[in-house]
Amino acid sequence: MTAYVVQRLLLMLVTLFAIITLTFFLMHAVPGGPFTSEKMLQPEIQAALNAKYHLDDPLWLQYLNYLRGVLSLDLGPSFKYAGMSVNEIIAEGLPVTMKTGALALLCVVALGVPLGIVAALNRNRWPDTLVMVIATIGVAVPSYVIATVALYVFALRLGWVPTFGLDDWRGYFLPVFALSGFWISFIARLARSSLLETLQQDYMMTAKAKGLKRGTVLFKHGLRNSLIPVVTVLGPVVANLLTGSFVIEQIFALPGIGRHFVLSITNRDYTAIMGITIFYAAVLMVMIFIVDMLYLVLDPRIKYRADAK
Amino acid sequence: MTDIEIAPEMWAPTTRNGAAAEYIAAPSLTFWQDVRKRLWANKPAMLGLGFIILLVLAAIFGPMLSRHTYFEQNLKLSNVPPLFQTYEVTDSTGATTRFFFNSGNLNLYEVTPSGEVAGLLRATKKDLIKKQQQFKFGDKQVVLDTAKQQLSFADGTALAPSGWQWNMSNVLGTDQLGRDVLARQLYGARISLTVAFVATLVNFFIGVFYGGLAGYLGGKADTIMMRIVEVISTIPLTLYVILIMVVFNSGFLSVVLAIGSVYWVDMARIVRGQILTLKQQDYVAAARTMGASTPRILVRHLLPNSVGPILVTLTMLIPSAIFIESFMSFIGLGVTPPEASWGTLTSEAVETLRAYPYQLFFPAAAISLTMFAFNFLGDGLRDALDPRLRT
Numbered sequence: 042m043t044a045y046v047v048q049r050l051l052l053m054l055v056t057l058f059a060i061i062t063l064t065f066f067l068m069h070a071v072p073g074g075p076f077t078s079e080k081m082l083q084p085e086i087q088a089a090l091n092a093k094y095h096l097d098d099p100l101w102l103q104y105l106n107y108l109r110g111v112l113s114l115d116l117g118p119s120f121k122y123a124g125m126s127v128n129e130i131i132a133e134g135l136p137v138t139m140k141t142g143a144l145a146l147l148c149v150v151a152l153g154v155p156l157g158i159v160a161a162l163n164r165n166r167w168p169d170t171l172v173m174v175i176a177t178i179g180v181a182v183p184s185y186v187i188a189t190v191a192l193y194v195f196a197l198r199l200g201w202v203p204t205f206g207l208d209d210w211r212g213y214f215l216p217v218f219a220l221s222g223f224w225i226s227f228i229a230r231l232a233r234s235s236l237l238e239t240l241q242q243d244y245m246m247t248a249k250a251k252g253l254k255r256g257t258v259l260f261k262h263g264l265r266n267s268l269i270p271v272v273t274v275l276g277p278v279v280a281n282l283l284t285g286s287f288v289i290e291q292i293f294a295l296p297g298i299g300r301h302f303v304l305s306i307t308n309r310d311y312t313a314i315m316g317i318t319i320f321y322a323a324v325l326m327v328m329i330f331i332v333d334m335l336y337l338v339l340d341p342r343i344k345y346r347a348d349a350k
Numbered sequence: 351m352t353d354i355e356i357a358p359e360m361w362a363p364t365t366r367n368g369a370a371a372e373y374i375a376a377p378s379l380t381f382w383q384d385v386r387k388r389l390w391a392n393k394p395a396m397l398g399l400g401f402i403i404l405l406v407l408a409a410i411f412g413p414m415l416s417r418h419t420y421f422e423q424n425l426k427l428s429n430v431p432p433l434f435q436t437y438e439v440t441d442s443t444g445a446t447t448r449f450f451f452n453s454g455n456l457n458l459y460e461v462t463p464s465g466e467v468a469g470l471l472r473a474t475k476k477d478l479i480k481k482q483q484q485f486k487f488g489d490k491q492v493v494l495d496t497a498k499q500q501l502s503f504a505d506g507t508a509l510a511p512s513g514w515q516w517n518m519s520n521v522l523g524t525d526q527l528g529r530d531v532l533a534r535q536l537y538g539a540r541i542s543l544t545v546a547f548v549a550t551l552v553n554f555f556i557g558v559f560y561g562g563l564a565g566y567l568g569g570k571a572d573t574i575m576m577r578i579v580e581v582i583s584t585i586p587l588t589l590y591v592i593l594i595m596v597v598f599n600s601g602f603l604s605v606v607l608a609i610g611s612v613y614w615v616d617m618a619r620i621v622r623g624q625i626l627t628l629k630q631q632d633y634v635a636a637a638r639t640m641g642a643s644t645p646r647i648l649v650r651h652l653l654p655n656s657v658g659p660i661l662v663t664l665t666m667l668i669p670s671a672i673f674i675e676s677f678m679s680f681i682g683l684g685v686t687p688p689e690a691s692w693g694t695l696t697s698e699a700v701e702t703l704r705a706y707p708y709q710l711f712f713p714a715a716a717i718s719l720t721m722f723a724f725n726f727l728g729d730g731l732r733d734a735l736d737p738r739l740r741t
Contacts, residue, residue: 056581067593181721183673185680186714189700193707284588288680292700303681306596314596318589325586 049333053326060322061111065104068311094118116316121308127316130301137207138290138297142282144213145221149278153225154271157232158264164237172229179226184285188219188292205294216293220285224278232271239267265339272336276329283321385658388734395730398723405720409543412536418520420537421688424528426470429454429706432523432531435511436461437501441488450515454705456496458485465518522712526702534690535712541691542717545605546671552610553667557617558660562648564618565625576622579615587612591674595683602685605678609671620663624656658735665731669724676717692717 091097095106110117116127160172192215196204202211239245240263248258286299294300298317305313379387389395413420434450441447448461449471458471473483473494481497491504501509517523522531564575591608598604628634629652637647653660672692678684679693687694695713702709 052577052580053584056584059581060585064593067597071597177722177725178718181725182714182718183676183696183721185677185700186696186710186718189696189703189710190714193703193710197704280586281588284586287588288677291681306592307682309596314593318593321589322585326584329584 046334049330053330056326057319057323061108061319062104064315064318065107068315069100069103071309071311094120111319116319117312119305119310119313121305121310121313127313130305130313131298131317131320134296134298134301137295138283138286138299140207141213141216141220141289141295141297142279142286144217145224145282146275146279148217148221149224149228149282150275152221153228154232154268156225156229157271158236160229160233161236161240162259169233172233176226176229179222180230182222184219184223185288185292187222188215188289191215191219192292207295212293216289216295219292220282220289223285224281228271228274228278231274232267235270236263236267239263242266269336269339272332272339275335276325276332279328279332280325283325385734389730392730392733394726395734398726398730401719401723402727405539405723406543408536409539413533413540416530416533416536418530418533420529420534420690422529424524426528427459427467427520427524428526428528429702429709430459430467430517430520430524430528431706431708432517432521434461434515434517436513436515437509438512439487439490439492439509441490443488445488447487448512451494451499451501453499454702456483456494456499458494461515465515467517467519523709525698525709529688531709531712534695535716538690538692538695538713539716541602541685541689542672542675542693542720545602545609545675545691546668548606549609549613549671549675550664550667552606553614553617553671554660554664556611557614558621558653560614561618561621562625562653565622566629566644566648566652568626568629572622579618583615587615588674588677591678592683595678600678600683600686602689605675605684608678609674613667613671613674617660617663617667620659621653621656624659625652628652628655662728662732662735665724665728669721669728672717672720672724 088097095103098106107117114128116131119125119127119130122130156172156176160169163169192204195201195215202214203209205212207213207216245258245262248262253262283299286297287303288299289295290297290300291303298320301313302317302321304310305317429452431452431454434452436448436450438446438448448463449458450461451458458473460468460471462468471485474486475484477483481495483494483496485492485494492509493502493504494500495502503509520530520532522535525531525534560575560579564572564579567575590612594608594611595604598607625648634647634651637651642650675684675691676693676696679691680697682697684693685691692713696710696717699706699710699713
């Protein structure tokens, strides 16, 4: 168990190192330097800028410097916002992204799982059909379409919620809804099929035969076992909620990391792109790690060993 | 209890017929015949397949048949809706002018009797303070109140609409640059589908090759190769598609490259799993004793037998490739203008959402319907290939 956790942590470090390396060299493979723009800078200024940001160093030295910076949690300066560091950009956007992301995750779990359970318990009756129709639509319609349609209907036409920003608590409704729509549907479908499968297991029959109460049978024997596949996908869900926020934050003009990321892409702000990518990757890996540990707690049958394949 | 009446002759012993016992009533079906039968019986899957075939045909032949091109602009006829309410004004000489009012850009357009948009009507006088525009039709004068969006004659009586007319020159209307929406929609389908199919094909080759090799070689090679896959799968792939797009600059080819080079991990895992179980089979040992080479065993024996799960993964990969492409185009990293994909069409429609909300409908519906179709087909294929998995 401890060996497994240590191994996982080591693998995470290796992955992070691979990501940093890959991102660094990808970003340096881009033709043109960060200060190449329509306005030609004077060569002296260009040289001074390159010297200031150590861009005239050989690539390997830049790479080592960058690695050292990342190790000391310093992602370097932004090339486009003078005086802003990538750390500051992330620190500025993080609260917004975290808040919407956490709310969306909460919605996914708090709505997706019960919907799936209701559907499974009413198999082939109207609640099941209703949930499945909604879930199918939710999986097929892209999040940005949901977002723009919701924005038009609820914000522009009906005026129930503000069209942008999070100054008002009602501003959270639409972004969270658009962000979590796909995953609510996905989790509902998954929870339904998983619970249906569990309900057919022999131990469910045994529990019923022992004369346990219906609630106990369902919650202690059925649900706990059927939620395991749901927990496994929560890691990727977190990942997708974070990357999904690129578009959602763009549409609702939320000042989160996703919007900064898209902005830095359009500005070709290479250090910002690099820094935010690494930050995202690190957050995601930690999340996936936590989910895997959760999985361990939830399912006592699984014993991770270091050599487990 | 009710008595069951059985006629006495029913109790007579039947004549034994050895040949009849051996007779198989239903024709024997091969695995694929069985799969096809189950798939045919699955209505949503067949609907999905039908839709996909129609879509592919429309994407291939649609742009050829359309009389507009996806890049031809006509700024005078921008943002024309597909369906509008026409008004008619007849002057004293009996000449009738048919026109409609576009509430988005506050213009009047002349309409021919057959329903084609003839052109923009010029106001004879614009009064910006009163927010009024005057139009002359022969000796009749019509006043357009732009604030109230009302049309009336000079004497103040309101103009009544004469009926609804479908736009015959641009069946789905035009966009903000006056380009035909239908032509762009068809061309967008072409781009989106090509990206999806080519990227999926690239994924297929990399994934099958990698997974097949790892599964077949086994041992140390397998461990190392799967570790690499594990490392790749913890990286959020959307980020990498974005990074690759930044490096190669946006454009059709780089979208394909970016999506194709990243999403093969699932395919590799599935193929490896299949190969691992299949290579223990006796026919593989038989082939090897007969001197078949490793590539031959892989290509002729192992891969054909794992084609089911590969097929299901492929049908599921295509919609996600469409999704990612539209996602990339939406944040401005997809194909370059004036080329169109469903993603760029959606983001263009979003820009004019306030004035022309209906413009969002067509690209959004196209993506969503295609998603439905591929999802249904994929589910159907999975059920048909392995009925035990059905839930």
